[in-house]
Amino acid sequence: MKKSKFLFILLFLALASGAFLYFRDTAPPQISLTPDTGAIAPGRPLILALDDQGRGLKNISVTLIQQGGAHPLLIKSYPPGTLSARENLSLDNTALTEGPFDIVISATDHAIYHFGAGNTAEKTLSFTFDKTPPIVNVTSTGHNFVQGGASLVTYTLNEPVEKTGVTFSDRFIPAYKQPSGSYACLVPFPNDLAVNDFVPKIVAVDTAGNERITGIFYRAKKGDFRQRRIDIDDRFLQAKTPEFQSLVPNAGSPLDIFLAVNRELRAKNRQELATLSLQTSPTPLWQGKFLRQPQSATLALYGDRRSYYYQGRKIDNQIHLGIDLASVAQAPVIASNSGKIVFAGYFGIYGQCVVIDHGLGLQTLYGHLSQITVTQGEDVTRDQVIGHTGNTGMAGGDHLHFGVVVAGIPVNPVEWWDGTWVKNNITSRL
Numbered sequence: 001m002k003k004s005k006f007l008f009i010l011l012f013l014a015l016a017s018g019a020f021l022y023f024r025d026t027a028p029p030q031i032s033l034t035p036d037t038g039a040i041a042p043g044r045p046l047i048l049a050l051d052d053q054g055r056g057l058k059n060i061s062v063t064l065i066q067q068g069g070a071h072p073l074l075i076k077s078y079p080p081g082t083l084s085a086r087e088n089l090s091l092d093n094t095a096l097t098e099g100p101f102d103i104v105i106s107a108t109d110h111a112i113y114h115f116g117a118g119n120t121a122e123k124t125l126s127f128t129f130d131k132t133p134p135i136v137n138v139t140s141t142g143h144n145f146v147q148g149g150a151s152l153v154t155y156t157l158n159e160p161v162e163k164t165g166v167t168f169s170d171r172f173i174p175a176y177k178q179p180s181g182s183y184a185c186l187v188p189f190p191n192d193l194a195v196n197d198f199v200p201k202i203v204a205v206d207t208a209g210n211e212r213i214t215g216i217f218y219r220a221k222k223g224d225f226r227q228r229r230i231d232i233d234d235r236f237l238q239a240k241t242p243e244f245q246s247l248v249p250n251a252g253s254p255l256d257i258f259l260a261v262n263r264e265l266r267a268k269n270r271q272e273l274a275t276l277s278l279q280t281s282p283t284p285l286w287q288g289k290f291l292r293q294p295q296s297a298t299l300a301l302y303g304d305r306r307s308y309y310y311q312g313r314k315i316d317n318q319i320h321l322g323i324d325l326a327s328v329a330q331a332p333v334i335a336s337n338s339g340k341i342v343f344a345g346y347f348g349i350y351g352q353c354v355v356i357d358h359g360l361g362l363q364t365l366y367g368h369l370s371q372i373t374v375t376q377g378e379d380v381t382r383d384q385v386i387g388h389t390g391n392t393g394m395a396g397g398d399h400l401h402f403g404v405v406v407a408g409i410p411v412n413p414v415e416w417w418d419g420t421w422v423k424n425n426i427t428s429r430l
C-alpha cells in the first residue's frame with residue numbers, strides 16, 4: 001500500500017469516528033460536588049463542577065430535600081457549546097433546619113438523542129445541616145502575659161473541630177488536643193507587638209464549618225527592653241565576609257553583604273522558624289524548668305534593641321531574640337530540656353545550629369555552634385550534650401545564642417529558666 005493512501009484511510013477513520021461521537025453523545029454530563037457528604041454549615045461554600053465533553057451542557061437544577069419537602073436552590077440554562085461549568089452554591093438563607101437533608105442535582109446536555117431531550121444525569125448526596133458553632137469552655141485562669149513572654153491557655157470543646165487555637169493581631173496559634181480530651185495552646189506575646197494590639201481569643205471551627213470566637217481573661221504587661229549599640233568594624237567584616245558571602249551571593253561590598261545577612265537572611269530565618277514550629281509533638285516532651293547553659297556569663301539579653309554602627313554612622317536596627325551566653329571557647333552545650341531534634345545543621349544567621357522540639361509548639365534553639373553532636377530525629381534528654389559553642393553565623397566571638405521559640409515566635413528564655421514560673425503558668429494547667 002502506498003504511503004499516501006494509508007494516510008488517507010487513517011484521516012477518513014478519524015473524521016468518521018469524530019462525527020460518530022458528535023452525533024451519538026450518549027454520555028450524560030458528569031456531576032461533582034465538593035464537599036459531597038458530612039456536616040455542613042450555612043456559610044460553607046459548596047462547589048458544583050459540571051462537565052459534558054459531547055454536545056455540551058444544556059441546563060441544571062439543584063434541589064434541597066428535607067423531611068419530604070423540596071426546596072429549589074438553583075435552576076440554570078447554559079448557552080450551546082458550554083462544555084463545563086462551575087457553580088458556587090450557598091446554603092445561606094435556605095429553608096433548611098438542622099439535621100439530615102439531601103441535595104439532588106440534575107444536569108442535561110444538548111445531545112440530540114432521546115428525541116432532542118438530551119442525556120440527563122442525576123445525583124443525590126446526603127448531608128447534615130449544622131448551624132451551631134462549638135461551645136468553648138476555658139479551663140485555665142490567671143493568664144499573665146508580659147510582652148515577649150508566653151502563657152498556656154487550656155479549654156474544652158463540646159464537639160470535634162477541624163481547626164482550633166488562639167488568634168490575635170493577624171496571627172493564629174494552633175492548640176493541641178491532649179489525651180484528656182481538652183485543648184492546650186501555648187500562646188506567645190510577640191515582643192514587637194504593642195500591648196493594645198495583643199488581644200488573644202480562642203477560635204474553634206467545627207467539621208461543618210461553624211466558627212466560634214471566645215475571649216479569655218488575661219493581663220498583658222509591657223516588656224522592659226534595653227537599647228544597645230553594636231559597632232561593626234573592618235576587622236569583624238574581614239573575618240566574617242567569606243562565610244556571609246556564601247549566604248548572600250552578589251550582595252556587593254563587605255558592608256552590603258553584612259547588611260543583607262542582618263536584614264534579609266535574618267527575616268528569612270524567622271520565617272523558617274515558623275515552618276519548623278509545625279514539626280511539634282501534640283503533647284509535652286519536657287518536664288519542669290529549662291536549664292541554663294552552666295557556668296556561663298550573659299552577654300546579651302532577649303529583646304535588646306540593637307543599633308548597628310559603622311564608622312560612626314548608624315546602618316541598621318534589629319531586635320535580639322535570644323540570650324547570648326559565654327563561658328570558655330568550644331564549651332559543651334547541653335539540651336535545656338528533653339525533646340526531639342528537629343533541626344541540626346547550618347541555619348543562616350544562627351550558623352551551625354540545633355533546634356529541639358519540646359512539644360505544644362515549644363522549641364529551643366542553640367546557635368553559633370562549632371560542632372554538633374546530635375542528628376535530626378534523635379530524642380534527647382535534659383542536660384545531654386548536643387554540641388559545642390563557637391562563632392558560626394552572625395557571631396563576633398565564641399558564645400551560645402540560646403533561643404526559646406513558641407509557635408515560631410521567639411520568646412524570653414528567662415521565663416522558662418524559672419521553675420516557679422513554668423509550674424504556675426504552664427505545667428499546673430496541663
Ligand SMILES: [Zn+2]
Nearest residue numbers: 322323324401
Ligand atoms: Zn544572640
